[in-house]
Amino acid sequence: xxxxxxxxxxxxxxxxxxxxxxxxxxxxxxxxxxxxxxxxxxxxxxxxxxxxxxxxxxxxxxxxxxxxxxxxxxxxxxxxxxxxxxxxxxxxxxxxxxxxxxxxxxxxxxxxxxxxxxxxxxxxxxxxxxxxxxxxxxxxxxxxxxxxxxxxxxxxxxxxxxxxxxxxxxxxxxxxxxxxxxxxxxxxxxxxxxxxxxxxxxxxxxxxxxxxxxxxxxxxxxxxxxxxxxxxxxxxxxxx
Amino acid sequence: xxxxxxxxxxxxxxxxxxxxxxxxxxxxxxxxxxxxxxxxxxxxxxxxxxxxxxxxxxxxxxxxxxxxxxxxxxxxxxxxxxxxxxxxxxxxxxxxxxxxxxxxxxxxxxxxxxxxxxxxxxxxxxxxxxxxxxxxxxxxxxxxxxxxxxxxxxxxxxxxxxxxxxxxxxxxxxxxxxxxxxxxxxxxxxxxxxxxxxxxxxxxxxxxxxxxxxxxxxxxxxxxxxxxxxxxxxxxxxxxxxxxxxxxxxxxxxxxxxxxxxxxxxxxxxxxxxxxxxxxxxxxxxxxxxxxxxxxxxxxxxxxxxxxxxxxxxxxxxxxxxxxxxxxxxxxxxxxxxxxxxx
Numbered sequence: 001x002x003x004x005x006x007x008x009x010x011x012x013x014x015x016x017x018x019x020x021x022x023x024x025x026x027x028x029x030x031x032x033x034x035x036x037x038x039x040x041x042x043x044x045x046x047x048x049x050x051x052x053x054x055x056x057x058x059x060x061x062x063x064x065x066x067x068x069x070x071x072x073x074x075x076x077x078x079x080x081x082x083x084x085x086x087x088x089x090x091x092x093x094x095x096x097x098x099x100x101x102x103x104x105x106x107x108x109x110x111x112x113x114x115x116x117x118x119x120x121x122x123x124x125x126x127x128x129x130x131x132x133x134x135x136x137x138x139x140x141x142x143x144x145x146x147x148x149x150x151x152x153x154x155x156x157x158x159x160x161x162x163x164x165x166x167x168x169x170x171x172x173x174x175x176x177x178x179x180x181x182x183x184x185x186x187x188x189x190x191x192x193x194x195x196x197x198x199x200x201x202x203x204x205x206x207x208x209x210x211x212x213x214x215x216x217x218x219x220x221x222x223x224x225x226x227x228x229x230x231x232x233x234x235x236x237x238x239x240x
Numbered sequence: 241x242x243x244x245x246x247x248x249x250x251x252x253x254x255x256x257x258x259x260x261x262x263x264x265x266x267x268x269x270x271x272x273x274x275x276x277x278x279x280x281x282x283x284x285x286x287x288x289x290x291x292x293x294x295x296x297x298x299x300x301x302x303x304x305x306x307x308x309x310x311x312x313x314x315x316x317x318x319x320x321x322x323x324x325x326x327x328x329x330x331x332x333x334x335x336x337x338x339x340x341x342x343x344x345x346x347x348x349x350x351x352x353x354x355x356x357x358x359x360x361x362x363x364x365x366x367x368x369x370x371x372x373x374x375x376x377x378x379x380x381x382x383x384x385x386x387x388x389x390x391x392x393x394x395x396x397x398x399x400x401x402x403x404x405x406x407x408x409x410x411x412x413x414x415x416x417x418x419x420x421x422x423x424x425x426x427x428x429x430x431x432x433x434x435x436x437x438x439x440x441x442x443x444x445x446x447x448x449x450x451x452x453x454x455x456x457x458x459x460x461x462x463x464x465x466x467x468x469x470x471x472x473x474x475x476x477x478x479x480x481x482x483x484x485x486x487x488x489x490x491x492x493x494x495x496x497x498x499x500x501x502x503x504x505x506x507x508x509x510x511x512x513x514x515x516x517x518x519x520x521x522x523x524x525x526x527x528x529x530x531x532x533x534x535x536x537x538x539x540x541x542x543x544x545x546x547x548x549x550x551x552x553x554x555x556x557x558x559x560x561x562x563x564x565x566x567x568x569x570x571x572x573x574x575x576x577x578x579x580x581x582x583x
Binding site: 085087090113114117119122123124129131133146149150152153154158171206209214215223226229 | 333353357360363364366373389395396399400401436439441499500549554559560562
């Protein structure tokens with residue numbers, strides 16, 4: 001999680017070869033919330049979905065070990081995967097939601113690589129469902145969901161009809177660690193495999209990354225030994 | 241410390257700016273333009289062309305005037321309806337789509353704060369176009385810069401969509417002047433309410449201290465403070481300086497302070513000058529919150545106090561004091577009467 005990222009020398013992107021991939025932290029929180037709702041018997045089945053190359057099945061297995069019932073791996077690789085953005089992913093999720101007759105979609109609010117914070121909102125739009133984003137508290141109340149959301153400066157409460165899309169914010173819950181018995185059980189759970197074309201989804205993206213750069217480096221700072229030193233330095237250069 | 245939680249009254253408005261077009265959406269509270277609106281307008285103007293603003297709310301009469309004065313705004317579209325209570329994205333989306341159909345804007349944008357981030361992607365998906373989140377620079381009408389990997393890299397992105405939708409990082413653009421503008425106002429009809437979402441209430445923490453994301457000086461404490469009580473020293477110092485108080489995620493997770501004080505990738509982004517970090521080690525998430533592409537280029541001073549000379553946060557410090565934060569007396573620091581915080 002705290003691995004330092006490196007920009008590729010040709011500025012085409014960020015180095016991902018050899019870097020360990022793990023579940024996006026916000027997605028872990030989403031999985032945890034879904035599993036909790038099932039444990040409270042408010043929902044019947046939790047399906048974990050991930051879009052990407054073969055490696056994502058490991059992430060799906062982690063979700064299964066946390067308590068999801070089955071998984072769906074939508075295979076996207078190569079150039080399609082590099083160009084894949086929230087719009088393309090949301091089209092896949094919307095198609096799957098219809099196919100699976102889902103009543104609730106829970107995702108992490110954003111991925112910590114592209115930091116977009118869009119997929120949930122876009123999925124809701126494509127399905128014409130309401131959205132409860134940046135959720136810090138979720139309560140199912142009959143056919144509606146009460147969502148407390150994190151907004152600038154505080155919290156907001158909304159009530160939305162189901163089916164709905166929710167996106168998880170940091171404080172929604174604390175994800176569990178998968179126990180060894182559950183990891184073993186997860187090996188037997190099913191992960192279905194399909195491609196975007198099977199869902200009638202066009203992966204064309206009209207956004208191109210022209211280049212990736214490191215942020216400008218800061219000039220080296222000055223170390224001081226005592227508060228008096230610090231005060232003296234700051235006085236000397238006019239800060240105080 | 242913070243006073244008790246305060247409920248805000250519902251005199252809310254949504255303003256979307258469209259630019260010839262960029263639609264920029266701004267929110268008003270108590271007749272005042274939210275600051276990020278002015279930053280978003282600057283970004284919109286950098287794209288070139290005409291800027292139109294769409295305002296939606298339950299009582300728009302109060303709002304049109306401040307916006308019409310903003311330099312660079314050509315026209316204001318106003319939509320008033322009770323269904324805009326709470327500014328729900330499910331209600332505002334059909335409105336933006338209707339005005340887009342009528343006026344055919346080339347760009348639509350909003351500030352990248354909770355409201356804009358919640359609304360714009362929903363709207364853009366209906367138009368089958370991408371949204372560029374949290375842009376920090378406008379290079380041309382189709383090329384923008386945004387950060388990825390928690391501000392650890394900058395991506396220059398070209399958008400080939402027929403309508404370019406983006407949210408604007410407020411701290412990366414100067415606010416547009418609220419003077420010299422003389423925009424015309426036009427009423428627009430509201431589509432029928434979608435009715436799938438209901439706004440219940442809002443609770444905002446009220447503080448007499450400056451708001452973290454717009455404060456000129458920020459003092460932040462980390463896990464080195466060791467307890468919520470010790471944060472009192474930071475509050476006291478902040479009060480002397482008129483500073484806002486922030487915290488690292490570690491301090492928030494440890495329960496020392498409420499979570500809306502968090503500075504970092506999943507918390508708030510701050511751009512003060514100086515920024516004083518006390519007892520914070522500087523794991524990546526926190527550094528992302530205190531940095532900003534504009535900050536890199538300006539003179540924001542970062543002052544760090546931490547007893548571990550190897551702490552990553554020293555890498556971004558302009559002045560670093562390697563000292564146990566509890567050893568240095570507060571009185572010595574306050575005689576400086578600036579932002580050096582020592583606990």
